[in-house]
Amino acid sequence: MVNTSRLIFTPEDLPLVVDAEQACHDGALAVLSVLCHRRDRDIDIAFPALVEMLQTLSLGKANTYHDIIAMGLPAVARERWEAFMRTNTSPEFRSQLLGEAAAQGKAEGKAEGLAEGKAQGLAEGKAQDVLTVLKIRGVRVPTAARNRIRACTDLDQLETWLRRAATATALDEVLA
Numbered sequence: 001m002v003n004t005s006r007l008i009f010t011p012e013d014l015p016l017v018v019d020a021e022q023a024c025h026d027g028a029l030a031v032l033s034v035l036c037h038r039r040d041r042d043i044d045i046a047f048p049a050l051v052e053m054l055q056t057l058s059l060g061k062a063n064t065y066h067d068i069i070a071m072g073l074p075a076v077a078r079e080r081w082e083a084f085m086r087t088n089t090s091p092e093f094r095s096q097l098l099g100e101a102a103a104q105g106k107a108e109g110k111a112e113g114l115a116e117g118k119a120q121g122l123a124e125g126k127a128q129d130v131l132t133v134l135k136i137r138g139v140r141v142p143t144a145a146r147n148r149i150r151a152c153t154d155l156d157q158l159e160t161w162l163r164r165a166a167t168a169t170a171l172d173e174v175l176a
Helices: 020-025 027-036 043-054 059-072 075-088 091-136 143-151 155-165 171-175
Strands: none
Touching: 020 027, 020 043, 027 043, 027 059, 043 059, 043 075, 059 075, 091 143, 091 155, 091 171, 143 171, 155 171
16 A cells, blocks of 8 residues: 555655745755645745746746745735835836736636527527517517517527417417
8 A cells, every 4th residue: 555645745745945046946946845845934035036937937827826826825925025026126026927827817707698598699699589570470479478488588489489479360479
């Protein structure tokens, strides 16, 4: 049987990287070391080296490392990390680092909203088509049925109702 407790890095296995030159040389090791030591009371001594390292990376990689560090630290240490970032990095660097994530989230939200709006618009248009065809065919549509048709967002269902409406002489033939 394999002893899995030795498969995980511990603070004894990996010293905390506090030297900026070492952190800049091997950023992944610096991030891993801070995660291994995340519960150390003096974790803050690694923060200056981490900030120097982040500032040498591409924005995308710096953003990823920053997020890994922030997510990997316990709440109290994370608050100290974020406070250190606010006071020891330029506003431009912070806005680039954190702004990229915000911009990506905003773009994703906008795309999602547009897709939802398009689907809603298609459903509303198709529902109106069903009602128009029924009106042209002289089929009476009570308010409750009209509301049901307008409330439907299932494009396949609306398409089925539209096809049925083209030949229907009564509402129950459409909605059945």
